[in-house]
Amino acid sequence: MTNFPKGIFKEANYNEVYGIGADRYICAHEYIHNNSHSFGIDEAFEVLSKTSREDTQCSIVYEPLKNEIYIGFKKDLGKNGKFLLCKKQSNHWMDF
Numbered sequence: 001m002t003n004f005p006k007g008i009f010k011e012a013n014y015n016e017v018y019g020i021g022a023d024r025y026i027c028a029h030e031y032i033h034n035n036s037h038s039f040g041i042d043e044a045f046e047v048l049s050k051t052s053r054e055d056t057q058c059s060i061v062y063e064p065l066k067n068e069i070y071i072g073f074k075k076d077l078g079k080n081g082k083f084l085l086c087k088k089q090s091n092h093w094m095d096f
Helices: 022-034 041-051
Strands: 058-063 068-073 080-085 090-093
Touching (some): 022 041, 041 068
Antiparallel strands (some): 058 068, 080 090
């Protein structure tokens, strides 16, 4: 998610969008497309790193098959906290 209003460009090619956030949207689209064959948690944080702004406070990746959330704070996206979502309890660990 790059805080970009993609809905108003639903008929346009990805690289024809414009406005605030368009550059980050195009960058994210191209990175994901070029890495879709082996896209995982590391690639997700890489694309978030490439599209983060100066004032980005955190980036979040959700792994739906494992029901896990990974959070990277500020620009140091290499050190991520991992939260496990459970039905009846909240288990989590953070290694910072």
